Amino acid sequence: MPTAADDLTLACRFAFPVEGDPVPDARVTIRSGRILAVEPAAPGTRAADIDLGNIAILPGFVNAHTHLELSPLGGEPDRDDPESWPEDEIDWLRRVIAHRRDRAAEALRSAVDRNLDEAIRAGTTLLADTATAGLSWPAVSAAPLRAVVFAELIGLRRMRGLETNRHAWDWIGSIGPAEQVVANARPGLSPHAPYSTAGWLYHRSASSGMPLSTHLAELPEELELLRSRSGRLRRFLEDLGAWDDEWEPLSPEPADYVRQGALRQADWIIAHGTYLEPDDFWQLRPEAAPDGHRVAVAYCPRTHARFGHRPHPFRQMLEHGVVVCLGTDSRASAPSLAILDEIRFLRRRDPSLSGQLLLTMGTLFGAWALRADTVTGSLKPGKSADLALVPLPDRDDADPYSLLLDSDLPVAASCFEGHFRPNPDWPPGADLPSSPF
Incomplete structure (x- = not known):
């Protein structure tokens, strides 16, 4: 299993970069606690180390x-x-x-x-x-x-x-x-x-x-x-x-x-x-x-x-x-x-x-x-891997934001500088990297 110091690529249903449109079937790659890439799955894209399934990755x-x-x-x-x-x-x-x-x-x-x-x-x-x-x-x-x-x-x-x-x-x-x-x-x-x-x-x-x-x-x-x-x-x-x-x-x-x-x-x-x-x-x-x-x-x-x-x-x-x-x-x-x-x-x-x-x-x-926008607040290469992972409902919607917001599913895990903290009821059962916190 990769650690926070290695490249780690997560697959998810949607990534919400904030500074850009939602990315379907996304791959989010983290290197040394920072975001390396946020991109849709495509030939040549780095293979996922962990497939999170029906999950949205957002900025923290x-x-x-x-x-x-x-x-x-x-x-x-x-x-x-x-x-x-x-x-x-x-x-x-x-x-x-x-x-x-x-x-x-x-x-x-x-x-x-x-x-x-x-x-x-x-x-x-x-x-x-x-x-x-x-x-x-x-x-x-x-x-x-x-x-x-x-x-x-x-x-x-x-x-x-x-x-x-x-x-x-x-x-x-x-x-x-x-x-x-x-x-x-x-x-x-x-x-x-x-x-x-x-x-x-x-x-x-x-x-x-x-x-x-x-x-x-x-x-x-x-x-x-x-x-x-x-x-x-x-x-x-x-x-x-x-x-x-x-x-x-x-x-x-x-x-x-x-x-x-x-x-x-x-x-x-x-x-x-x-x-x-x-x-x-x-x-x-x-x-x-x-x-x-x-x-x-x-x-x-x-x-x-x-x-x-x-x-x-x-x-x-x-x-x-x-x-x-x-x-x-x-x-x-x-x-x-x-x-x-x-x-x-x-x-x-x-x-x-x-x-x-x-x-x-x-x-x-x-x-x-709070003068932290160059470090966090969006999924942008070079920024800290400060993330929130949110399960999405099992349905389709033309507006990805509706999947995220017209729901009551809570945050399943948080991530700070590439270190993950799953909540006790973390649903996918994926083996996220352990956190030192």
Whole structure:
């Protein structure tokens, strides 16, 4: 059996390169952990070492926004019963905070381990995790994937902001550049949201030169707070003892939190962005960012649906040239950490959505946002062999994307840098190369 250091050719029913059309009866060849070729079977094509049968080979999925330390809260809405949802998001935030306060750091680390394993089993090979003072770093940096771990910064009150900022930088100072390179992981900062994080923390984050993430324009009460310093969100913060009477927003417009002045000099992942308006979109296009800085919106479809928000403007964003990628948010808000589940959810709600577009949002766009698009995010010769293997239904369809997306068959195996990790119910029974992870 070939190892990850040898040439290995896999035969499959379809390969989905993302940067190109689906390839039927495909041969995917891996050499030394990198993709050597993706091509249809033809005379002269290298013979397959393993025939996977009715399997699709895809790029590994990119989860551009998640919180691995969060767990289900209990009392979750029944996703098959629309009358059990939507849920009020501010009430949900109260439950999340109470849940977090009741859990010790060890319980949060256990949740990270459990959720990280779930994400990898779902074919994730690149993720962006928002964590308390880098809590997920030890597990994520040792796992078979790439990652950015964003340390969360919270505090309208100055002392609280100083505390979370110190904890974040203590963590960043504890990991050296050599460890980051070996780990395929990078640290970043996440000023949580305009309603929970003072403006000076946004500016200090932007001056760090690190990748940044923030929750922005997530709920209508946020807009009310920024524009009038009043409303339900203020009362929520007062109840928590987190309100600061001296606080003034950087701007009444959420988009200004990533596009105003020096804040433009950073890479940003905007989590959610539901209430951004078309007049904001031009500021978020790649060509609007100075010096090649990148801004992308991470849309979390099932979490968005859970809270009954207005329709997400992701289609209009894409039409305006904004890069929109996908995230799962957390197990406190979504039923799984599988980007494939998010893609299929969108497809069910709107069958007119192009399978090519949806798969690109779940792979290459997220890789671009996290500055990993030259390494992963598509099946392209020279890129890392970061793959997801998905069984296909036993039927024919003129559209190969329908086979993949109009199905509930889960990811059967993931692959990172040529090392495979079959799931326990791996269906074909093929003897995949063993993984060191």
